Amino acid sequence: MKKWLAVFAVGLVLSAWAAPCFAQPVTIVFWHSYRGMEKDALEEVGTNFSKLNPGIKIQFLQVPFDALPDKITAAVPRGKGPDVFIFGHDRVGYWADKKVLEPLGLWVKKDMAALFIPSTLEALTYEDALYGLPTSLKCTALIYNKKLIETPPKDTAEMIAMAKKNTNIGQNKFGLVYEIGLTYYNSAWLFGFGGGIFDRNDEPIVNSPGNVRALAFVYDLYRNQNIMPEEITNTLVTTLFNRGQAAMIISGPWFLGEIEKGIDFGVAPLPMITEIKAKPRPFLTVEAMFMSSQSARKKEAFEVIKYFTGREALLVMAKKGGQPVANLQAYDDPDVKNHPFIPVFKLQAETAVAMPNIAEMMMVWTPFDLAIGKILNKTAKPKEALDEAQGKIVKDIETFRQ
Amino acid sequence: MTGMRKNAAVPIALLAALCTVLAGFLVLDRAFKLDRQLEVSRTRAHLWLRPLALAVESGAGGPEQIAALAGAVRRADPRIGELQVLTGTSFLYHSDPLKLGAGVDPGDVADKSLYDSGVEIRYLLKSARRKPYLLDLDHKAGTLALSEPALKGRRKSMGTLRIGYGLEKVRGAMDGRIWVLFLALFLAFYFMKGKFFKWRWPLAAAFLLIALAAGSLLLLANEGRNQAQAGAAKRAHLAEVGAVLAREAPELLPVFAADLKGGSFSDMLSEWKTARFVPAGEMEDSASGGERVTMPGGDAIAVEADTAAQAERRRQSVRQLKVVLAVFGLLAGLLLFFIMAGYALRALRALNKHRYSYIMVFPAMVGMIALVLLPFLYGLSMAFFRVPPSQSGKWVFVGLQNFVKILTDFHPLTPENFYFILLVTLMWTLINVFLHVSIGLTLAIILNKPGFPLKRVYRVLLILPWAMPSYITALIWKGMFHKQFGAINAFIKLLGFEPISFFNNFWTAFFANVATNTWLGFPFMMVICLGALQSIPTDLYEAAQIDGAGKWQQFKSITMPLLKPALFPAIILGTIWTFNMFNVIYLVSNGEPNRSTEILITQAYRFAFEKFNWGYAAAYSILIFLILLTYGIYTNRITKATEGVFD
Structure with a gap:
């Protein structure tokens, strides 16, 4: 036993000595x-x-x-x-x-x-x-269920029409599903309507007219058109799409991995905004x-x-x-x-x-999400809610930059 | 015997106090000297760099002349270690001859670091609040490295220059006078103590004060001398740089003189208020009180000392002295008291007597200090500062400002208001704890009934909510409150009512939180009660029955008093847990609608991790801590919860 141990020890020492000879x-x-x-x-x-x-x-x-x-x-x-x-x-x-x-x-x-x-x-x-x-x-795009939608919509009017055809609230079927409460998923409309987050000098412009119009459009999608479910979360989007209960969703490449095998899906660019004939511009x-x-x-x-x-x-x-x-x-x-x-x-x-890469962007998400929440819950009109958010963001950024 | 010990303790106490004060003075003296030496070396390095930067800025003479000037500068001062002038990605001058005219090699660490300095300087220039140079100090190696831009306008960098400069050794620690003074004080006291034993307290205090005052005066006198020397050294250096310029590039002299007032580098050149180039032969009236530095060709630079800056520097020294006096003076006073009153001896004896106990708890104490006390102190100190979130910048002391801001925000009951959140938190805690205890106690009494069928199965089932990770439970409950797909709304619809959007209204959202947390919280109370109930001897009830007591009377007079010792600590603990129940609030309502269902701890989280307002968030946490501490002490005193039942 002892002999073997000695041999083993010698072997260890030798290999340790030899190791540096080979290029690491x-x-x-x-x-x-x-x-x-x-x-x-x-x-x-x-x-x-x-x-x-x-x-x-x-x-x-x-x-x-x-x-x-x-x-x-x-x-x-x-x-x-x-x-x-x-x-x-x-x-x-x-x-x-x-x-x-x-x-x-x-x-x-x-x-x-x-x-x-x-x-x-x-x-x-x-x-x-x-x-x-x-x-x-x-970035986000339109992901649709090929069984329900044959050709993807060219503009938002067509998208709403298609969505209505595929909505049956009693059976939990919806034409359009996306995380509508989040700034990120609405960015396509915000920038599409000519709004924005920061101006050239990195000052917030959250209550710009473009953003107000965009959120009025979003409110209309959610409340007036009756094509979307309530209280949409990430899990809900995935579940509904995988059960074939959502005809169209707005999401990005990360979502594709979540889609189940049996669902035949297509991806299309987001439809043109009919009201102003402009292309939607999501965050990249x-x-x-x-x-x-x-x-x-x-x-x-x-x-x-x-x-x-x-x-x-x-x-x-x-x-x-x-x-x-x-x-x-x-x-x-x-x-x-x-x-x-x-x-x-x-x-x-x-x-x-x-997406802005300045650190100040981190101050924007929460107040902006809150503003969207207020608009969708009918507690504030888009302009009021965004004015309030702008005030908060300006104040937070000021503290942040001190 | 004791008298002798006391006698020995008195001089030892004063000696310890004097040594403490002396140590403070020595530290400060060295700091002063280092500051002055650094100030001079920094100015010297900067003054060597400026003409080169000016040459790059003007572009006159072309790269060869810049290189020639740089060579002359390097030869003129043996303390210059390295000197580099970088424009774009190639060197106009490099003190390493192999690098001259070569491009930056990304693999070469030294090359790369100058390039990176350039990137950083451009960044500093853009954010106008910061000084556009980088200063690296290496006290061990005795060098400083200064990187500066060649500027176009005020904010555009055209190139980067770096100089490595040797620091002088700071010699000695204060002059001998202070040592003599302190020794004299100690000896005087030592020989007096026998006669004046009953006056030992005022005497010791007086000696300590004399030491503090005399030492301060000595120190300030030294510092005044240091500052005067530094000023002279800077003027001498100006002449040195001027001489090289007069020889190598006389046309730069006027620009150089005009540049001396600083601009972006004002804090480096706080020595001079005005600087003017005086060509040879022109007379300068000396009424302004300025000084002239004359160059070999007869040209001169007239500079006027910046008295405001000098005064500011003196004030700064006094401020530093005050801090040292406060800290070391206090420490010395405490030491004096501690030893002279005999506490030191007693502490030593206690340590010696229980030394095995102290050795045993030592590792645990180290752990507690590292894991609990230090983070706590860190958070505590953070509450008194404005902590910059975006930069690795300095903390700015703001005193109680964070607390004042939190407590004086009387903005009418918006969810951002501290008092509103406090109200919600108190309501949340009260309702929860009430429900936990009442449900837990009821179930425990039911389960404790002898012969209750399937008792074991129920016990396991009722503990399950507690055994599941609270994150999962909270998310499941959130799903159950969904308007269209949630189980609870499905039930409401079944009853024929309209579904409720729980998170659109304060009360329903609050209810959702409470429901979830009650589900999570009652099993703990149940287990505690069950344990306590089982420890109540049954013969008490038998005796009560014989005496004719009813069920309610038994509960009131036997069960409740005997549950108390187990239940009260559990309630205190439960209250504190619920008060800080972050998971449920964050995962279920997440503050909705519009942040109104936040509690204090989630709000502190948002200040810290969504607004990066660290100081404010720390102050928030300290307030939470104070509230809970008051609660803990108060309830403990009233209920005597931590006292044993048979005490």
Whole structure:
């Protein structure tokens, strides 16, 4: 027994001594919050990358979507956390202020930047510096049940007419379902009617006439047309659509994974707004690769970012992960070009408005949601509710900026 | 014996107090010296950088001349460690000859850091409130690194410059006088104590005060001298920089002189109020009280000291001194009292006597301090500051302002009003606890009946709501209150009534919250009551029956008094839990309609994590804590809940 132990110990010492003789691959820690198909696709890209770059090893860590931003905010300033990660662009301003992100301007040359949809790079720019490279686009579009809707509506009048045909409140069947109480899902109408959140100088313009008109339109959809259920939550949207009780919903690519096998669905751009003959303009969220400012292996980290935002990688993410990718080169591929929904989201993204990436945006959500709630519950007219929200937001932002 | 000990304690006490005060003075003296040295070094580094920045700004002479000037600057002062001038992504000058004229290499950490400084400076310039330079101090290595922009207008950066500069060593700790003074004070006291033993308290206090006053005067005198020296050093340096300029780029001298007043860099150059270029031969009337710094060619720069800035600096020193006096003076006084009154000795004896006990609880104490006390103190201190949410900036002390803001917001009963939320919270707590206790007690009495059929099954079933994670329960209940699809509205419709939108009206939304929380809360009370009921000896009831007591009389005179010791602590605990029941409010009504069903704790959460108003939220939490603390102490005194039943 003792003999064996001695041999074992000698073996350990020898192997420890021998280890440095082999080149150790550099490990890049990569955080993401993908699940299902997207996760599989991402890992396949990782494998492809490792084949091409034997010197760099990627260590993936899946962090739940709600927890990821806080974890990044908490971990990176303490020198912990990932080298690179994927997240939406809307936190760029906050993270740049907190010195969490590495500015990438130095690495990204002009010819490389030209490969991406320009609005996506703008979304990732804060105070003149570029902080990330886009991978995919997320914005809302019209998702419909092909059994109930043959051709998607061209304008909102047609959408309402189709929805009415498919509504039977007694049987819990509804023509149109979306999370109408949330600012995010109404953004298409807000910007479509010419409203907005911030002006050019980053001052809030929540009570602009466009927003008032848009919310009057939303109120009409909800209260007068009788095509929607009450108290709509995320779960309700999913349940109704999966049971075939919702003909049309407004949601984004993240919803597609929730749709059950048996449902034959189609994706179409949001219909033109009949009243003013304008296209709806939803919020655009750009998912992007970011580098931690505390990474000790920035050169290798950028190699990873470069590969994961390149054509090869994004083709896998599009075909296998079903992502509407941001790299224009990927759309040359016939499979992507003829994909049932990726080009639709790209088309919608072209009219979409990048969600403000300044930290002040965080002050907007709650008061704006509350204003929508008041309007829909008939406790206030759109103008009053938005004036009140504007007042609150201005006050909060003032405190915030002090 | 005791008398001797007391005698020994007296000089020890004064010695400890004097040492404390002395330590405070030494710390402050060093801080003063470091400040002045840093001020001078910073100005020197800045004055070397400015002509180069001006050259980049004017663009005159082209890159070669800028590089030549930079080379001359670097040779002129051996304390300059590194010097870099970056425009775009290439270096106009780099103190490392290999880098001259090269582009930035992203893989090179040093290169990259200057580029990043440029990005950051551009960002600082955009947000006009912040100073457009970066100062990195490395006291260990004895260097500072200053990065500044070359400016176009006030807010546009054309390039980034950086200088690494060696710091001088700060020598010695105060002059000898203070040591002599303190030693003299101690000795005088030591030899007096025998005769004046009954005067020991006023004497010790007087000696301590003398030490504080004399030390302060000495310190301020030193600081005045330091400041005068710093001023002289800056003027001398101006001449040094002027000399290099006169030799290398005389055309920059007037611009340089005009630039001295600062602009964006005013806080770096607080030394001078006005600065003017005086060409050789022109006479300057010296009536303004200014000074002239003459360059080799005969040109001069006339500067006038900024007396307001100097006065401000002196005031700042006095402020710092006051803080040190307050903190260390108080500490010294406490030490003096603690030792002289004999508490120190007693504490030492107690520690020694129970040393095993203290060793045993030591790890737990460390844990409590780290996990409970420190976060609590952090939150407590946060309540007195305005904590910047967006930047890693400084906390601004605002005193009681956060509390005043919360408590004086009498905006008529809107849901944002503290008193409104307090009212809702109190109502919420009261109704809930009442329902928990009454339902829990009733069920416990029923289940405690001997021979009750299927008792065990019921017990398990009734504890289930408590055993389920409250998140899941809360979400299920929220679903049940849905207007079209919820079970409760389905039942209402079955009865032939119109369905209710529960979350559109304060009372119905409040009801939904209460229903959920009652479901979650009664099993705890039931378990407590059941346990207490089973511990009541049955012979008490038998005796009562023999005496002819009825059921109600038995309940009132036997059950209730004997339940009390178990029930009251449970009620206090339940009250505190309900008062802070975040989950139910957040998940069920989420404050709807229009934030009216919030309770204090959810509102504090919203201030912190939706408005990022940390100081305000901290003040809110402290108020919650105070309310619960008062409640806890008060009820404990009245009910004697924490006392044992047989005490």
